[in-house]
Amino acid sequence: MSHQATENLFRFDRHSLNLDVAKETERIVEKLRQSVHQTLRRQGVVLGISGGIDSSVVLALCTKAFGAERVVPLLLPEGESSPESSTLAELLADHYGVQTLTEEISAALDGFGCYHRRNEAIQRLFPDFSTGWGAKITLPGNLLEQETLNIFSLTVTSPDGQTFTKRLPPREYYQIVAASNFKQRSRMSMLYYHAELRNYAVIGTANKNEYMLGFFVKHGDGGHDVNPIGHLFKTQVYQLAKYLDVPEDIQSRTPTSDTYPGGSSQEEFFFRMPFDILDTVWLGYERGVANHEIAQALNLSLEQVERVVDDILRKQHTTAYLRMPHIGMDDEEYKLKNI
Numbered sequence: 001m002s003h004q005a006t007e008n009l010f011r012f013d014r015h016s017l018n019l020d021v022a023k024e025t026e027r028i029v030e031k032l033r034q035s036v037h038q039t040l041r042r043q044g045v046v047l048g049i050s051g052g053i054d055s056s057v058v059l060a061l062c063t064k065a066f067g068a069e070r071v072v073p074l075l076l077p078e079g080e081s082s083p084e085s086s087t088l089a090e091l092l093a094d095h096y097g098v099q100t101l102t103e104e105i106s107a108a109l110d111g112f113g114c115y116h117r118r119n120e121a122i123q124r125l126f127p128d129f130s131t132g133w134g135a136k137i138t139l140p141g142n143l144l145e146q147e148t149l150n151i152f153s154l155t156v157t158s159p160d161g162q163t164f165t166k167r168l169p170p171r172e173y174y175q176i177v178a179a180s181n182f183k184q185r186s187r188m189s190m191l192y193y194h195a196e197l198r199n200y201a202v203i204g205t206a207n208k209n210e211y212m213l214g215f216f217v218k219h220g221d222g223g224h225d226v227n228p229i230g231h232l233f234k235t236q237v238y239q240l241a242k243y244l245d246v247p248e249d250i251q252s253r254t255p256t257s258d259t260y261p262g263g264s265s266q267e268e269f270f271f272r273m274p275f276d277i278l279d280t281v282w283l284g285y286e287r288g289v290a291n292h293e294i295a296q297a298l299n300l301s302l303e304q305v306e307r308v309v310d311d312i313l314r315k316q317h318t319t320a321y322l323r324m325p326h327i328g329m330d331d332e333e334y335k336l337k338n339i
Contacts, residue, residue, distance in 0.1 A: 214319020
């Protein structure tokens with residue numbers, strides 16, 4: 001089908017992301033039941049909850065699909081987790097009538113050397129950094145305001161509130177990220193322990209923005225048996241949250257990865273623009289809408305839309321390895337002959 005024909009079939013505007021939330025909820029719930037009971041032959045589900053919008057929506061969907069008694073939500077805090085995460089996660093569990101389990105993973109992270117390895121890299125840039133300091137990785141400001149490359153900086157905050165920022169060299173960036181990723185991988189291990197203990201499935205909580213742009217840890221929060229919201233843009237997750245009656249305190253919370261001791265929103269750490277703009281531009285691009293039409297519909301300049309599209313494509317390309325299946329050594333021709 002030609003680009004022009006695709007445009008004629010799809011009417012694009014600010015509301016193009018709107019879901020039929022009742023129909024989509026019913027579809028996901030049915031697919032969850034089929035996947036867990038029939039395909040995986042499991043009796044229930046385990047998932048991590050953090051008080052964030054994504055895990056909250058997934059918990060709500062799971063309780064609809066399996067009933068509260070077949071859903072095990074885990075709180076997986078560590079020494080640098082925001083106290084708000086546990087408070088909101090408990091509020092969520094009470095709201096849907098499920099019983100939480102808490103597994104504190106700080107000892108496991110200490111065993112891996114997570115904090116020491118990360119701090120070692122930070123101290124090469126900021127020698128005074130120590131316990132009580134905050135730290136976070138950020139990208140340049142809003143991509144809609146200026147065209148800048150995705151160059152990471154490290155910002156630290158002293159106990160008396162002074163803030164210092166330096167550009168992150170590759171060596172320090174890789175070490176900080178590699179060490180911090182122990183957090184997600186430790187949580188994944190604990191989820192699978194509780195799933196295998198009960199003959200349950202592990203349910204993922206990543207949305208389309210996170211999965212397709214690479215904002216997840218391979219074999220960490222990317223490790224699961226079923227992912228019910230991986231096809232949904234972040235703004236569509238919020239639509240389901242409203243329909244599923246997720247507590248307002250969670251719906252209004254700023255999305256955060258809750259990984260670094262300085263706190264960092266998802267927008268400043270990775271996405272670089274509001275989700276409503278990112279998602280709508282992305283949908284238009286996927287559906288073959290011309291950039292100038294996207295710009296007109298969203299009251300943006302053509303240059304702004306081009307920046308957003310370029311950033312999406314760049315992130316998809318540089319993080320493609322995260323979405324690859326494992327690479328085996330079998331020859332395709334050999335496999336076909338021996339089926």
